[in-house]
Amino acid sequence: MSHPTLLQKSRPLLAAVLLLGAGAAHAADIRVVSSGGFAQAYKNLAPAYERASGDHLLSEWGPSMGATKNAIPARLARGEQIDVVIMVGEALDKLMQEGRLVPGSKVVLANSPIACAVRHGAPKPDISTTEGLRNAFLKADKVAYSDSASGVYIETQLMNKLQIAPQMQGKAAKIPATPVGEIIAHGQADFGCQQRSELMPVEGIDIVGLLPADVQLMTEFSAALVRDASQPEAGRALLRFLAAPANAGTIEATGLLPAAAASTATSATAH
Template sequence: MLAIPLKRSALLLATALVFGTSTAAEVRVVSSGGFAQAYKNLAGAYQQQSGDQLISGWGPSMGNTANAIPARLARGETIDVVIMVGDALDKLMAEGKLEPGSKVVLANSPIACAVPQGAAKPDISTLEGLRQTLLQARHVAYSDSASGEYIKHQLMRKLGIAEQMQGKAAQIPATPVGEIIAHGEADFGCQQKSELLPVAGIEIVGLLPQEVQLKTEFSAALVRNAAAPEAGRALLRFLSAPANAAAIAATGLEPVAARP
C-alpha cells in the first residue's frame, strides 16, 4: 500500500477535523448585512475545501420587512444556518427556532458614519463634533437594524438633540444606508462600518466617539430541524476558525475567533 506523504496526511487530517467526512451537501444560509461581506469573502474558500454548495440569502436581523430573518423563519423558509445580530439570534434561540447549543460568536461591529464621495469630511471624533455634524446635516440616514435602533432610541437622546432631529433623521428599511448617501438622498448617515465599507460613492468619516459607541455582536447558529445539519455545523466551525479572523477583520469587523 502506498504511503501518504507526511504533509499531505496532515492536510487531510486538518480538513477532516473542520469539515467532517460527510458527502457534499447544499447549505442554505441567510446573513444579515453586517456580516455579509465577510461571509461573501469566505464562501468560495469554504465551498472549495468542503465540496458543499452554499445557497445564500440576505436579510436584516430584525424589523418588519419580508426578507428579515425572523420573518423568513416564521413563514417556514428552508434555511440551515443564520448569521445575524447576537441579541436577535438569542431571541430566536429562546423561541425554539434555532438548534440549542449551536450558537457561535463571530465578530463585533462598531458604528461608523459616512458622507457622499467628494463632500467635506466633518470631524466626529468628539461628542460635540458629532452633535454639530448631525444638527448641520440636511438629511441623516440610519438603518432599521441594531445600529439604527440604537441611534434612534438612545444616541440622539444622549447627545441631547432628539427633538431637533425630528423630521430630518430617517430610519431606512432594507436598503443599506451607504446607498442612500451615494444616491444623494442623505448627506450624512451612520451604520455598522462593515456595511458601509463595500458601498461605492461614499466616504467613511470615522467611528462614533468611544463615549457613545455601540459594538454589535454578530453570531451564527444552526436552524432547528435544518435539512443539512452536519454541513451546517461544518460551516459554523469554518466561519469561527482562528485562521479566518484576518479575512473577517478586513471587512471592518472585530473578529471573535474560536479558541483552538
C-alpha cells in the same frame, strides 16, 4: 496600505481543510441567510469553504430585525427552509429562546462598531468627539440610519445622549432593507451611520470615522443552526469554519473585530 501575503490569503482555505478534512463525504446544499453586518466577511470566506468541503452555499441576505419580509425572524416565522443564520447576537438569542434555533449551536463570530459616512468628495465632519458628532447630525440636511441594530440604537438612545432628538425630527430617517451607504451615495441623504462593515463595501461614499468611544455601541454578530435544518451536519461544519481563529484576518479586513482573535488573545494571556 499593506497587501495580504500569500499565507494570509490561504488561511481561509487552510482553516477549511483542517476543519473539514475527509468528513465531507457527501456534498450538501446549505441554505444560509446572513444579515448585512457580517455579509462581506461571509462572502469572502464562502469560496474557501465550498472548495474544501464540496458543499454548495445557497446564500441570501436579510436584516436581523425589523418589519421587512426579508428579515430573518420573518423568514423563520413563515417557515422558510434555512440551515444556518448569521445575525446580530441579541436577535439570535431571542430566536433561540423562541425555539427556532438549535440549543447550544450558537457561535460568536465578531463585534462590529458603528461608523458614519458622507457622499464621496463631500466635506468630512470631525466626529472624533461627542460634540463633533452632535454638530454633524445637526448640520446635515438629511440623515439616514438602518432599521436594524445600529439604527435602533441611534434612534432610541444616541439621539437622546446627544440631546438632539427634537431637532432631528423630520430630517433623520430610518431606512428599511437598503444599505445606508447606498442612500448616501445616491444623494438621498448627506450624512448617515451604520455598521462599519456595511459601509465599507459601498462605492460612492467616504467613511468619516467611528462613533466616539463614549457613545459607541459594539454589536455582536453570531451564527447558529436552524431547528429542523435539512443539512444539520453540514451546517455545523460551516459554523466551525466561520468561527475558526485562522479566519480572523479575513473577518477583520471587512471592518469587524473578530471574536476568534479576541478569544485566542485572552487564552494566550491566561497561560
